[in-house]
Amino acid sequence: MLGVSVSTVGRALADRPEISDAMKARVRSLAEQHGYVAHSAARSMRTGHSTLIGLIVPDVRNDFYGAAAMALAKCCEDAGYQMVLAATRDDPDSELKQVRSLVEARAAGMVIALSPSPRRETLALVRRLRSTELIRDVAGGDTPWFGIDDHRGIETATLHLLDGGHRRIGYVGGQEALSTGRDRHAGFAAAFARRGLDLPADLVRTGPPDARFAEKAMAELWSSAHRPTAVVAAGAGLTVGVLEAIGRLGIDVPAELSAVGFGDAPWFRWWGPGLTTMALPVYELAYACGGHLLRQIERPAPAADEKPPRYRAMHSPTLIVRGSTANV
Amino acid sequence: MLGVSVSTVGRALADRPEISDAMKARVRSLAEQHGYVAHSAARSMRTGHSTLIGLIVPDVRNDFYGAAAMALAKCCEDAGYQMVLAATRDDPDSELKQVRSLVEARAAGMVIALSPSPRRETLALVRRLRSTELIRDVAGGDTPWFGIDDHRGIETATLHLLDGGHRRIGYVGGQEALSTGRDRHAGFAAAFARRGLDLPADLVRTGPPDARFAEKAMAELWSSAHRPTAVVAAGAGLTVGVLEAIGRLGIDVPAELSAVGFGDAPWFRWWGPGLTTMALPVYELAYACGGHLLRQIERPAPAADEKPPRYRAMHSPTLIVRGSTANV
DNA sequence: AATTGCAACGCAAACGTTTGCGCCATAAGC
DNA sequence: GCTTATGGCGCAAACGTTTGCGTTGCAATT
DSSP: OOSOOHHHHHHHHTTOTTSOHHHHHHHHHHHHHTTOOOOHHHHHHHHSOOSEEEEEESOTTSHHHHHHHHHHHHHHHHHTOEEEEEEOTTOHHHHHHHHHHHHHTTOSEEEEOOOSSOOHHHHHHHHHSOEEEESOOOSOTTOOEEEEOHHHHHHHHHHHHHTTTOOSEEEEEEOTTSHHHHHHHHHHHHHHHHTTOOOOGGGEEEEOSSHHHHHHHHHHHHHSSSOOSEEEEOSHHHHHHHHHHHHHHTOOTTTTOEEEEESOOGGGGGBTTOOEEEEOOHHHHHHHHHHHHHHHHHSOOOOSSOOOOOOEEEEOOEEEOOTTOOOO | OOSOOHHHHHHHHTTOTTSOHHHHHHHHHHHHHTTOOOOHHHHHHHHSOOSEEEEEESOTTSHHHHHHHHHHHHHHHHHTOEEEEEEOTTOHHHHHHHHHHHHHTTOSEEEEOOOSSOOHHHHHHHHHSOEEEESOOOSOTTOOEEEEOHHHHHHHHHHHHHHTTOOSEEEEEEOTTSHHHHHHHHHHHHHHHHTTOOOOGGGEEEEOSSHHHHHHHHHHHHHSSSOOSEEEEOSHHHHHHHHHHHHHHTOOTTTTOEEEEESOOGGGGTBTTOOEEEEOOHHHHHHHHHHHHHHHHHSOOOOSSOOOOOOEEEEOOEEEOOTTOOOO
16 A cells, blocks of 8 residues: 555564665554454464464362462563463363364463373474473473472461360372372471371371362361361362351361461452461462563574473462461 | 374374274373373464463452352363462552463453452453453443342341331441442432432541451540441451451440441351451352353353443341340 | 665575375276 | 256355565665
């Protein structure tokens, strides 16, 4: 329409120095006037990469992943990338589909909290992009990992109860298939070991990290012959389930039972007497994760023979004491 | 590698009938073996459209939008689309950027909860895609809208208090610039009108729909000479702020003050005596919204002269009575 | 006056798919 | 034996950008 070539228009819109200011102005005004918007697919095909960054999580309603999504969204936006959020509901097939479509889009990178038992193909695809793992440590290999110091977190929580005089402490945790499940369980045991005490093995319940399981597990613990005087819920979903059970069974907290959760939701301090919990630096963690990913992306591709050490960053949770724990 | 043309490979992978089964098998096995994944950008450029669907919300940590995201994600996945989630934090510039990048990607459609005062360019871009509005009704024009019957919802909540004998009822709501703010305020007034009572205008506070404002507003109401005996919080964020203030001021609920919220978070029933609230059918709403969008997308492009009536779907909230409201 | 330098722009290829059309076999119908 | 139909595949164009290189005109330098 201006009688100039496409390359000139392209360069003008890209603000290249080899185009005169007069021409730039003409091009821009005409583009604006006609509502021109670039075709990112065409650009992406030509350049070979896109500005998409994927975030794949089990559930955005979980406050943890919600916060992570907000943090990563901020990272991406500031750096000029777009975030694609996918929720897998811990369904391996859904997960595979989502990961595949990210690779198809030649995404610049991805942050993923993998499901407990991902498909083999999923892992292969994850390795194909610049990926970082969030929380769950399952991909193995050389994927950078950003997580919580689960061991120390649960150990701290448990020590808080032990030092309050509790001995019969129940544990409701995720299954051992997940790194988080393993590490937290180990932290629970470590606390007892550190105080030279025996672990009440009959009070340990592990399963899928959701509220349904936790509620059942808590009810079991409460109906046992030798009831616990305290309980550790080793996950966000699990904490919700334990609280559900406490409410349903009418357990008096902290008189009958002390409870400590893992992960801090805004409403925990309003729950009953206030829930003692381990607060996770979620936003910081996700922000660090996103920052690392972006640096990886901006950096020139590493040489094929170069083998960088695996990156593992652990952020420590902090104990927040509220009214749900009392000394015996 | 097989000595066949690209078109044959393309058709084989697309499972077209004009390719023999033997060839399809050979192509597929080789593709799998070499880890071939299609280049969606190239496809998108050739076909002119993509399978991306955008969801633009202020904040995914808000339980409302979190649930909406999960619902839309399910919709998209089942229909073979990918969901792109963007969080604007109600920042008009961020919003514009996100919308623009969706148009650049030639997204198949978008679901958007617009910020209170969007840029004009944003609205123009929104109209360019097949869009549906969620909750907030600001785009005007012919964008389909899926929302809550705010008027009826707040009216129901207020009637509940009025019929419990309350007369001095405080109202903490969003600003009038938002359709939600207007309708909810009107519903509050309508309840008084329906019972032939005068509205306590001195107890009405409107402002940005976040916890910070609500906490301040509630504190003001409580420090007024003629305190309210009940309060209506007309939004999710506002409800959180009101609860904050109640906790901070040590107000005894429901003895000193009855409180009713808007929007139901899972933890509301654990808060103090349990929060009476209007539960919103969020998941259903978002699912319907996504379904409508998908139908619009699959439908052949409407004729330019055809002017379909504006689509407006209102879902009604339901009152859930818990311990935070008492008769006077 | 001839050379050089540089600013400003055009040409054309390439990215990986999809698809209408054309081609070549073989099979079927007369 | 000739035409016609059909299954199976190749050719080539097109989608909208980006970019290396080539070209032009004009001013500055020798």
